[in-house]
Amino acid sequence: MSRNPLLETHTLPPFGDIQPDQVVPAIERLIEDNRTAIERLAERANQAPPSWESLAAPLEALNDRLSQAWSPVSHLNATMNSEPLREAYQACLGRLSEYSTWLGQHEGLCRAYQALRDSPAYTRLDEAQCRSVDNTLRDFRLAGVDLPADKKQRYGEIQARLSELANTFSNHVLDATQAWHKEIADVQALDGLPQSALDTLKANAEAKGVEGYRITLDFPSFFPVVSFAHDRELRREVYTAFITRASDQGPNAGEYDNAPIIEETLRLRHELAELLGFSTYADYSLATKMAESPRQVLDFLEDLASRAYPQAKDEFAELEAYARDELGLTDLEPWDIGYASEKLREARYAISQEQLRPYFPAPRVIDGLFRVVETLYGVQFEEDDSAPRYHPDVRFFRIIEHGEPIAGFYLDLYAREGKRGGAWMDECRVRRAHEDGHIQLPVAYLTCNFTRPVGDKPALLTHDEVTTLFHEFGHGLHHMLTKQEVADVSGINGVAWDAVELPSQFMENFCWEREGLDMIAGHVDTDAKLPGELLERLQAAKNFQSAMGMVRQLEFSLFDFRLHHELAAPKAADVQALLDAVRDAVSVVPRASFNRFQNGFSHIFAGGYAAGYYSYKWAEVLSADAYSAFEEAGIFDRETGARFRREILEKGGARDAAETFRAFRGREPSVEPLLRHSGIRAA
16 A cells, blocks of 8 residues: 555644545544544543543544544645645545534543543643633533434534535635636726736736736736726726625625525524524524623724714715815726725825735845844744745744743745635644653644736735734744643634734734834835835825725624624525614714625625624724733833733633633723724723
8 A cells, every 4th residue: 555644643744745536545544443442531531530731642643643634635725725635624524523513522532531530630731721621521512412413413414514615615716716717908998007916917917828917816807907007997807806706696696605604604603503503603603702692792893983984974074075086086996996995095105005015025024024023022934945845936934942842833925726715824734742641733824916027026915914914923923932731722722813913913013113114125126214204105095095904804703703693504505684774873984785795795794704704803903902001011122022922822722712801911901002002982
């Protein structure tokens, strides 16, 4: 039998050796091995008083072995998608869901954990071990361990189907994104686009062996067109294609329609929640979050909306007047908003994202990011060219402290065909103590979709892209700087979902301060620092249309939460009606009747944010307040940095999120720093 690298032990995934036909046999074998070992574990644990060493540690090792095989497969499916890999990935989802349900409903294992929790041995466990035991018992309940046999079976069927639906939703969005393009021969038709965008569109065409320019729906291609193209009809065409992806509308209407996926997903989520004794899926979602009730979440969102909405209306009225008087746009359409906003920003602040690009060459930004982290936390970075990688664009780095590696990460920055859109951090390896005492070092995947370098020039990033990179790296630091040795609470594991964005949003702040920007920014030709005048304009423009931006995020958050709290088995029309109602309440911009935003809302239908998108705003309150401690002490104050690392980054999920915040800040969080940082006048 030929070797299967997914069944071997590796420090880093052997990407070059992994073939799609190896995936299913490896996952089947590992699941089978785990089942056998877990039955033996549970049997032994119920014959003698269980301990951490006899129960939790070996179970963690089994789960980690399966995770180490699945992690590279899942990552390749998201970043190097191909038909054979997609089929192999899809074939494993049901098996993994069935195994997860079996494990979560294992009564013998649950009894063993309860016996450990009730025994004197529990009092001798450390903070992380206690938290892991408590979380595991909670998760047994949430997996339906107490349900009668028929309901247990139904729970498993629902989870398996939800896993399939999420994957199909994601595939539909990717396929719909790649199904549309527009080729343009005459550069005059692209009047208004900056040179960097034209270079990208030209490179798109060259990659397909065609002349001229090729617009796609990938963000680095789509965004410049709707933001800068003078041709209003072109903006309308591209906007329409983007906002109708995977729906019954637009140029590929019905081809990858996610509406039936959404209907079935929502119906099954509600049924799942009711099976477990919750009124709604929103109640079920909050069982693992900081927020205590749906009412608390809705009050939080509605309070922010009441503060931001009047200012957002004023901002839009100002945009309408400018568009009418200066651009001749008497009726502002959805495809005009980005364009008119960019023109107004330039008129008011004499600054644009394009003006800033030359100061953010990607190599300089990465070096600057490392310097910021080195200054805050006293660690160093080293690139390792010998590490296995899955694409020539990908780089691998190690984090060094006191001369020794403590973590590593893959950096995959640029958009390409077959790569899921957006930006994210994911776990490659988790920090944990092996049973022999050896510490497994954490490794992260850091993935973005920035504009690619063209020719021999480095990629020039927008300031928005720089803040995105810092955001994802904040997640990465949470994962990599953990001091926990129990996988369940190591890094971001076990962290309440509505607190997990704290470290990521916190890092964005350094992209706006002179001290931070002096490390990050350097002109591509001269390495000159960002001029003072340009910095002042950038900072002045920071809160341009900030209230409009806030109500947009609140629109997504309210739609998601109300969808999972109010509608049990909605049809597509009900989903649309709810979204329209939310928009009527908080949105200030015009909307197109064919807008099908929900059909591409991967965060809640293919990610982990169902009834949890509010977490971005909830955690933004925490991150703004945390950063205000640095404003008080000095943004690179080493003592404050050490405290942030010790109380938040190193703790992972070993402590309750509210306690973690209080340990750093010395008090309960306040919403005022967020309002102040966002320029909301109601602060």
